[in-house]
Amino acid sequence: MEVKAIWAKNRITLSFDTNGGTAVAAIKGYVENTVTKPADPTRDGYKFDGWSPALPATFPTKDTVYTAQWTAVTP
Numbered sequence: 001m002e003v004k005a006i007w008a009k010n011r012i013t014l015s016f017d018t019n020g021g022t023a024v025a026a027i028k029g030y031v032e033n034t035v036t037k038p039a040d041p042t043r044d045g046y047k048f049d050g051w052s053p054a055l056p057a058t059f060p061t062k063d064t065v066y067t068a069q070w071t072a073v074t075p
Contacts, residue, residue: 012059016041019068021048029059046070 016024021041051066
Protein backbone atom coordinates (compact mmCIF):
# COMPACT_ATOMS: atom_id res chain seq x y z
CA MET A 1 0.00 0.00 0.00
CA GLU A 2 1.30 3.45 -0.91
CA VAL A 3 0.13 6.48 1.05
CA LYS A 4 0.62 9.96 -0.38
CA ALA A 5 0.33 13.13 1.69
CA ILE A 6 -1.39 16.10 0.09
CA TRP A 7 -0.65 19.50 1.59
CA ALA A 8 -2.74 22.60 1.08
CA LYS A 9 -1.66 26.15 1.81
CA ASN A 10 -3.67 28.08 4.36
CA ARG A 11 -6.06 30.67 2.96
CA ILE A 12 -5.43 33.95 4.79
CA THR A 13 -7.69 36.98 5.22
CA LEU A 14 -6.30 40.49 5.52
CA SER A 15 -8.92 42.83 7.01
CA PHE A 16 -8.84 46.62 7.13
CA ASP A 17 -10.00 48.91 9.95
CA THR A 18 -10.14 52.28 8.22
CA ASN A 19 -10.37 54.14 11.53
CA GLY A 20 -13.10 56.52 10.34
CA GLY A 21 -12.24 56.43 6.65
CA THR A 22 -14.02 54.93 3.65
CA ALA A 23 -14.44 51.15 3.63
CA VAL A 24 -11.76 48.85 2.26
CA ALA A 25 -12.78 45.28 1.47
CA ALA A 26 -10.86 42.40 3.02
CA ILE A 27 -8.53 40.50 0.71
CA LYS A 28 -7.89 36.78 0.71
CA GLY A 29 -4.94 34.78 -0.51
CA TYR A 30 -2.55 32.01 0.34
CA VAL A 31 0.57 32.09 2.48
CA GLU A 32 3.54 33.54 0.57
CA ASN A 33 1.41 34.70 -2.41
CA THR A 34 1.84 38.33 -3.44
CA VAL A 35 -0.45 40.85 -1.72
CA THR A 36 -2.13 43.30 -4.09
CA LYS A 37 -2.38 46.56 -2.16
CA PRO A 38 -5.95 47.87 -1.96
CA ALA A 39 -6.86 51.44 -2.88
CA ASP A 40 -6.17 53.89 -0.07
CA PRO A 41 -9.18 54.91 2.02
CA THR A 42 -10.15 58.56 2.26
CA ARG A 43 -11.35 60.66 5.19
CA ASP A 44 -12.46 64.29 5.13
CA GLY A 45 -9.89 66.54 6.78
CA TYR A 46 -7.17 63.86 6.93
CA LYS A 47 -4.28 62.51 4.87
CA PHE A 48 -3.85 58.73 4.74
CA ASP A 49 -0.43 57.74 6.16
CA GLY A 50 -0.53 53.98 5.59
CA TRP A 51 -1.45 50.87 7.52
CA SER A 52 -0.38 49.63 10.93
CA PRO A 53 1.18 47.17 10.90
CA ALA A 54 2.68 47.85 7.48
CA LEU A 55 1.06 45.86 4.68
CA PRO A 56 3.43 43.02 3.68
CA ALA A 57 4.50 42.13 0.14
CA THR A 58 3.29 38.54 0.62
CA PHE A 59 0.49 36.98 2.66
CA PRO A 60 1.54 36.24 6.26
CA THR A 61 0.89 32.93 8.03
CA LYS A 62 -2.20 34.12 9.90
CA ASP A 63 -5.25 36.35 9.43
CA THR A 64 -4.35 39.95 10.23
CA VAL A 65 -6.19 43.24 10.75
CA TYR A 66 -4.53 46.43 9.45
CA THR A 67 -5.54 49.82 10.87
CA ALA A 68 -5.43 53.05 8.85
CA GLN A 69 -3.16 55.80 10.13
CA TRP A 70 -4.17 59.42 9.54
CA THR A 71 -2.72 62.92 9.83
CA ALA A 72 -5.09 65.86 10.24
CA VAL A 73 -4.90 68.37 7.40
CA THR A 74 -5.11 71.97 8.52
CA PRO A 75 -6.57 74.41 5.99
